[in-house]
Amino acid sequence: MLNNFLSLFLKDNCPLCQRTAEKIICSYCQQKIDLCQLDSSQELTSDNFLIFAWGKYDGTLKRAIASLKYNGNRNLGVLMGQWLGKKWLDSGNKEKYKKLTVIPIPLHPEKLKQRGFNQAELIARGFTRITGYSLKPNLLQRVKDTTAMFGLNPSARKKNISKAFEIGKDLATINKSYPTLIVDDIYTTGTTVNEARQVLTKHKLLSVGVATLSKVNSE
């Protein structure tokens, strides 16, 4: 299935270096991105919340995420979600979490209109294709158009994202006995994920963790 899917995109140029690429990105950039993979991809917070990350937000992976977001490289988003899914399976998490509802961090409708897609949703789509989990992109909705979190200090981040999410229409169609897993493209301090998690908890939905494509090094 994976090969069929990839073959749809044969012969496109690599979005990162414009060389001819056989599998969305060229083998040269693929090697460089692989160097960004984290050796230890998961950790548990003190309250038993899983933070699962594919790579560190740096180098070629950082460029690939920028290319996805700002050059509209949707195929790249799904592809990177598949990497995340593969790492999830390799880590044995599918045995541990047999059924999950996967929820991408939503964009505000205005931002979605500008960009044309939600990068976290594309990653979640690739992720669920590999893991077989149920994808619910509208279980959360963003009701506040926040400014970019980068460069904000912790208290400004918290204020910026406060009350940004509400429960969405997918609440009517989910199996409420499944725990939820949040998916995002970049994980920094966890402020956004915590805010999303609070909304889920309010609606009696357990969230086991976040699967993120990349994680910013915390020193």
Ligand SMILES: [Zn+2]
């Ligand atoms: Zn390349």
